[in-house]
Amino acid sequence: xxxxxxxxxxxxxxxxxxxxxxxxxxxxxxxxxxxxxxxxxxxxxxxxxxxxxxxxxxxxxxxxxxxxxxxxxxxxxxxxxxxxxxxxxxxxxxxxxxxxxxxxxxxxxxxxxxxxxxxxxxxxxxxxxxxx
Numbered sequence: 371x372x373x374x375x376x377x378x379x380x381x382x383x384x385x386x387x388x389x390x391x392x393x394x395x396x397x398x399x400x401x402x403x404x405x406x407x408x409x410x411x412x413x414x415x416x417x418x419x420x421x422x423x424x425x426x427x428x429x430x431x432x433x434x435x436x437x438x439x440x441x442x443x444x445x446x447x448x449x450x451x452x453x454x455x456x457x458x459x460x461x462x463x464x465x466x467x468x469x470x471x472x473x474x475x476x477x478x479x480x481x482x483x484x485x486x487x488x489x490x491x492x493x494x495x496x497x498x499x500x501x502x
Contacts, residue, residue, distance in 0.1 A: 386458050390465030401460045408453035408475065415446030434493070438486070445482055449475055 381387040392398075419442035426435035452475035459471045 383458070386461050386465070389462060390467065393461075393464035393467075397464050398461065401457060401464065404460075405453045405457035408456070409450050411479075412446040412449035412453065415442045415449065419443035419446065438490070441482075441486070445479070449479065 419439040422435050422439035422442065426432040426439065429435055456471075456474060462468075463470050
């Protein structure tokens, strides 16, 4: 057994690295960078949620800000988990020379951002009209 084969036998998760053949390293590394970008996005949402939670203690809207904070943290956590599953699916497809799977988290993230923007924009509009 060659040294390359012995080293690849130790790689985990075996459900990913134990199938197919080694893909072009550029594609595998691009897949990893994409997964890490999704994890960074999740961390940014969690950090934003923590910041909003801290801000809620100083504002007159603690319930609203706490709710938005909780949603941001939960979406951030879900994105991190989704990044792992997406990386696994894509890496297996690369190794098996199959078509790449469609992104699963992107439509949900876009939908959540649109809903949140509409809700907060509506709240700001109602607040501005009340001040008139």
